[in-house]
Amino acid sequence: MDMGGINPAILIASLMVASVPIILAALGELVVEKAGVLNLGVEGMMIMGAICGFATAVATQNPYLGFLGGAAGAACLSLVFAVLTQVFLANQVATGLALTLFGLGLSSLIGQSYVGIKPPLTGTVPLGPLAEIPFLGPILFDHDWMVYVSIIACGAVWAVLKYTRMGLVLRAVGESHDAAHALGYKVVRIRVLAILFGGALAGLGGAYISLVRVPQWTDGITAGAGWIALAIVVFASWKPWRILLGAYLFGGITVLQLNLQAAGARIPVEYLSMSPYLITILVLVIMSSGKGKAALNAPAALGQNFHASR
Amino acid sequence: MTGTPTTTAPRPELLAVQGVTKAYPGVVANSDVSFSIAEGEVHALLGENGAGKSTLVKMIYGLVKPDSGQMRFRGQPYQPSEPKAARASGVAMVFQHFSLFEALSVAENVALGMENPPPMRELSGRIKSVSEAYGLPLDPGRMVGDLSAGERQRVEIIRCLLQNPKLLIMDEPTSVLTPQEVDILFTTLRKLASEGTAILYISHKLEEIRALCDEATILRRGKVVATCTPRDRSAREMAELMVGATLTPPARAALPKGDTALEVTGLSVNSPIPFGMSLKDVNFRVARGEVLGIAGVAGNGQDELLLALSGELRTEPGAVKINGKPMGATGPNARRAAGLVAAPEERLGHAAAPDMTLVENALLSGVVRKSLVKNGFIDWAATGRFAAEIVKDFDVRTPGTHVAARALSGGNLQKFVVGRELSQTPSVIVINQPTWGVDAAAAASIRQAILDRAAEGAAVVVISQDLDELLEIADMFAALNTGRLTKPRPVEGLTIDEIGLMMGGAHGMEVAHVGH
Structure with a gap:
């Protein structure tokens, strides 16, 4: 089954693992953007999740509490963003960028004493004989539980946005905050909650990097995953299932690039690391050449601050 | 400038507004405004832009809190703290600038304006039946962004009607309609009024008010300057009450056309x-x-x-x-x-x-x-x-x-x-x-x-x-x-x-x- 020294089953299995942080962060950002808020601080929130999760897991020797700690830490950071943009009406783009820089610095400060420590292991979900199935077994049934959580989260976000009243109100707020306000919905409250949810998911993604993917703490451990997550939200044109697709595609490229290096292929690695962004730009061009904003499916009030005048 | 007695045939009072005042920094939007609406009455709120009509109805709909004054709704003290409370009491509003979401479907837009909407499929059925009963046909599955202005207004009206309102507030509803669409709207409104729904109708189009409304309250610079029965007054009289001055139509000289x-x-x-x-x-x-x-x-x-x-x-x-x-x-x-x-x-x-x-x-x-x-x-x-x-x-x-x-x-x-x-x-x-x-x-x-x-x-x-x-x-x-x-x-x-x-x-x- 080898193709030039690369085993496809292992490649697919490892791309599923590689894309978990991106899926989680991108799903969180999708919910935030569906509520009409553009939070460019995903990278900062992820790395805060990575260090907070790592620290909690090391302190409690429990990886599950570690993930919770990561989500809580990143949600706290996103609360800063929420207060600045929703209460003090700061510019969302500038605040989001500042949040990333702040998160990178703060995580590095907190992480100083954690360099070189091993976190507790996150085990695989025991699915018994299923994992023994040739080819499909290692791809589908031999993962840690966060891989399954990320896929279930995708379905849950999709169902909530499409079928529940909560999802409808969230989309309405992102579509036109003035109309939502006129109907009596609490625009600021809904947006703050969405931002917190986005922060928590980004934190989970970050914790997955430091607890499972790597697993150790080094400065700048997320290495741009937050930016890829932001790109994927646009690539997916704000649709949850397409986030899964996009994340697997981009996660696949990351894994492929490592495998190709190992296999001694002659493509420079830099081309592959550029490709997610190039593809995003291409997708954007193709989508916007369609029927304008409607085809883009972008929330109409994205990035606009809301202030209830009168 | 004196008011005529409000109702000839006594109908039970639905909403009474007494001495309501609302000031914003630098401007008094409403000053000591009082009027009342009976059940099944079509009541006009008349005034220039900036006369305080919108602020007044926003208070009735719970979007704005009055500084002082009281309101009574069906005999009970009425102080809606938010639109949800107003809707629960039976007040519905069709906005001047549509409060619709373009990228959502008709049914979703209607659901957003309701307190406890039924499941989508049932709601779609009710939208169909109610819209046809009132002569305002609508397809619940269509995207609002693709609808004409007249159809968008129907979405708002249907959204209100599904909640069986006692009082329907309409803020300048005809500014976006063709004359034929205005006729249809008026037919719907008269039907509603005959069923006992009171309508508070805001406009500065005087002929429409004369055709539709039973009573009128005229506002100028935030104050009630007159009440009248529109059918008994000429449009010109009402315009002068509204503006507080006599109006001269623009004059033009007949000119030969050039190139x-x-x-x-x-x-x-x-x-x-x-x-x-x-x-x-x-x-x-x-x-x-x-x-x-x-x-x-x-x-x-x-x-x-x-x-x-x-x-x-x-x-x-x-x-x-x-x-x-x-x-x-x-x-x-x-x-x-x-x-x-x-x-x-x-x-x-x-x-x-x-x-x-x-x-x-x-x-x-x-x-x-x-x-x-x-x-x-x-x-x-x-x-x-x-x-x-x-x-x-x-x-x-x-x-x-x-x-x-x-x-x-x-x-x-x-x-x-x-x-x-x-x-x-x-x-x-x-x-x-x-x-x-x-x-x-x-x-x-x-x-x-x-x-x-x-x-x-x-x-x-x-x-x-x-x-x-x-x-x-x-x-x-x-x-x-x-x-x-x-x-x-x-x-x-x-x-x-x-x-x-x-x-x-x-x-x-x-x-x-x-x-x-």
Whole structure:
């Protein structure tokens, strides 16, 4: 089954693992953007999740509490963003960028004493004989539980946005905050909650990097995953299932690039690391050449601050 | 100015407003306002823009809290803290600027305005049946962004009706409708009133109020100045109560027509606006001294036509000819140099940069024709004089020319942006909605200024949704309907029915008369 020294089953299995942080962060950002808020601080929130999760897991020797700690830490950071943009009406783009820089610095400060420590292991979900199935077994049934959580989260976000009243109100707020306000919905409250949810998911993604993917703490451990997550939200044109697709595609490229290096292929690695962004730009061009904003499916009030005048 | 007794046949009182006052920093929106509505009554709230009508209904709907005063609803003290509470009490509202979500479906929009909406499938069925019962057919699955203005309003009305309101508030509902659509709306409203629903109807269109309403409360500068029975008063009497002064219609001299100054042939262009309307084969010509009035329900290509004429949208060179020269492929500055000035509908953000001062805004459009830049440097002295001249000539009420455009009230900013274009000695003038949101006295002076420019030999295109305005100032009349322009006809001899048909009649309203 080898193709030039690369085993496809292992490649697919490892791309599923590689894309978990991106899926989680991108799903969180999708919910935030569906509520009409553009939070460019995903990278900062992820790395805060990575260090907070790592620290909690090391302190409690429990990886599950570690993930919770990561989500809580990143949600706290996103609360800063929420207060600045929703209460003090700061510019969302500038605040989001500042949040990333702040998160990178703060995580590095907190992480100083954690360099070189091993976190507790996150085990695989025991699915018994299923994992023994040739080819499909290692791809589908031999993962840690966060891989399954990320896929279930995708379905849950999709169902909530499409079928529940909560999802409808969230989309309405992102579509036109003035109309939502006129109907009596609490625009600021809904947006703050969405931002917190986005922060928590980004934190989970970050914790997955430091607890499972790597697993150790080094400065700048997320290495741009937050930016890829932001790109994927646009690539997916704000649709949850397409986030899964996009994340697997981009996660696949990351894994492929490592495998190709190992296999001694002659493509420079830099081309592959550029490709997610190039593809995003291409997708954007193709989508916007369609029927304008409607085809883009972008929330109409994205990035606009809301202030209830009168 | 004395009130007549409110009800002849005693009907139970539904809503009583007593001594309500609401002040914003710098302006008292409502001062000691009192009136009452009986069950099944159609009550008009009449007043100029800025008279405080919208603030008053927002208090009734719970969007704004009064500073003082009481309200009673069905005999109980009524103090809605938010729209949810108002809806729970049985108050529903159709907004002036639609409170709809374009990217959501009709059913989703309706669900958002309800407290406990049933599951989507059941809701869709109810939307269908209620909308047909009231002669306002709607497809629950369609995207609101794809609907016409009349259909969008139906969505709002249906949203209200599904909650069986006791009081339905309508804020300027007819400003976006064709005359036929207005008739259908009135049929629906009368049917509702006969079923016992009270309607609070806000408008400044007096003939409509005379046709529909039982009682009227007239507001001026936040105070109740009169109550009357509209059927017993003439429109002119009510207008004078509303304005507090006698009105003089603009005067015009009959003029010989000059050469063709603006010629548009086969203009087709795709809309750059999301959910916009593309123009399809638009043809017309305007002579010097002539005013062409273009009517149409909002969203039928008005914005696109203005963009194509001003040069913001480029077309085939021959599609737009200014003084005989093909200018279709040139931008706004080249067209200004050739003599065409344009004033778009959207004041803040399109006609004026909100955070720039009036002087800077005067520069932005006046730079070409007023030669305000010398050797690459701005002549601020001349620009300041130009801005001061506009403020003086058009009676723009502002503390000075160095305030930001955003700080002016809508009507004053409108006077400024229209004045800025008219002051550039243009040979072709294109204006979209010249008097939108401007009070009657200022509107009269803007119309007079437009007629004066025409008398001086300018060709004028006025795009407006206000039919009365067009009939008052235009020589020729045409209507935009789904991006096509009807053949211009002389205004003299046109009937309101013909105009309605030119505007596209009633869209998809064949079933509309069932409910009668």
